[in-house]
Amino acid sequence: MALYAIGDLHLSFSAGKSMDMFGREWKNHERRIEKNWRKKIREQDTVVITGDHSWGKKLQDCEEDFAFIESLPGRKILLRGNHDMFWDAKKTQKLNDLYQGRLYFLQNNYFVYEDYALVGTKGYCYEGKDTMEHYEKIMAREMGRLKESFEAAVSDGYKKFLMFLHYPPTSIGERRSGFTMMAEYYGAEQVIYSHCHGRDRWQDSFIGKVNGIEYRLVSSDYLRFNPERILK
Numbered sequence: 275m276a277l278y279a280i281g282d283l284h285l286s287f288s289a290g291k292s293m294d295m296f297g298r299e300w301k302n303h304e305r306r307i308e309k310n311w312r313k314k315i316r317e318q319d320t321v322v323i324t325g326d327h328s329w330g331k332k333l334q335d336c337e338e339d340f341a342f343i344e345s346l347p348g349r350k351i352l353l354r355g356n357h358d359m360f361w362d363a364k365k366t367q368k369l370n371d372l373y374q375g376r377l378y379f380l381q382n383n384y385f386v387y388e389d390y391a392l393v394g395t396k397g398y399c400y401e402g403k404d405t406m407e408h409y410e411k412i413m414a415r416e417m418g419r420l421k422e423s424f425e426a427a428v429s430d431g432y433k434k435f436l437m438f439l440h441y442p443p444t445s446i447g448e449r450r451s452g453f454t455m456m457a458e459y460y461g462a463e464q465v466i467y468s469h470c471h472g473r474d475r476w477q478d479s480f481i482g483k484v485n486g487i488e489y490r491l492v493s494s495d496y497l498r499f500n501p502e503r504i505l506k
């Protein structure tokens with residue numbers, strides 16, 4: 275039994291959007307993911323997929339992409355990415371009911387892996403596009419959602435945490451953020467995120483140990499489309 279993560283699969287079996295513009299490595303990337311996944315992941319393993327699953331805008335446009343994810347071995351826990359338009363954060367329970375026993379959606383809840391609580395939310399960072407007002411609004415909302423996820427686990431007695439974000443935990447140049455402070459406050463052992471894809475985005479945030487927490491970037495292209503083992 276092992277725990278893995280990978281993010282930004284950006285599947286498009288129905289939506290017909292190619293990822294080739296992001297570089298040669300994205301050519302047939304879904305086949306590379308499938309090949310690596312099947313080689314590595316066993317049915318008893320868990321894989322957290324850290325958002326940007328599908329280019330489909332509505333749930334029905336994502337069905338083929340979800341069928342692909344479902345067909346792969348292991349328990350799959352999905353986090354919400356900025357492109358996951360099918361997922362209304364307030365209706366996560368509906369998704370969990372709909373895909374019960376097949377896919378698990380992490381939002382305002384938590385999942386268990388051994389004695390760890392897996393907590394998470396989409397997160398946010400400043401990318402030079404939005405107003406300060408909008409940035410602060412989304413930050414506050416995402417911080418609230420993350421806190422709810424942590425608190426649900428704490429009230430059930432969990433003391434060990436792995437924290438998942440879609441966005442990097444800090445904006446470019448920042449040394450701390452609300453998310454890193456929350457990870458420190460609850461004593462998360464690792465913070466795992468993606469969103470940064472394309473070689474010149476890989477260095478946007480922390481990789482490695484900062485203030486005792488292991489930060490990992492698991493964007494699919496950064497991992498060469500090979501899920502990364504999170505717990506040894």
Ligand SMILES: [Fe+2]
Pocket residue numbers: 282284326355469470471
């Ligand atoms: Fe992405």
Ligand SMILES: [Fe+2]
Pocket residue numbers: 326355356357440469470
């Ligand atoms: Fe993203």
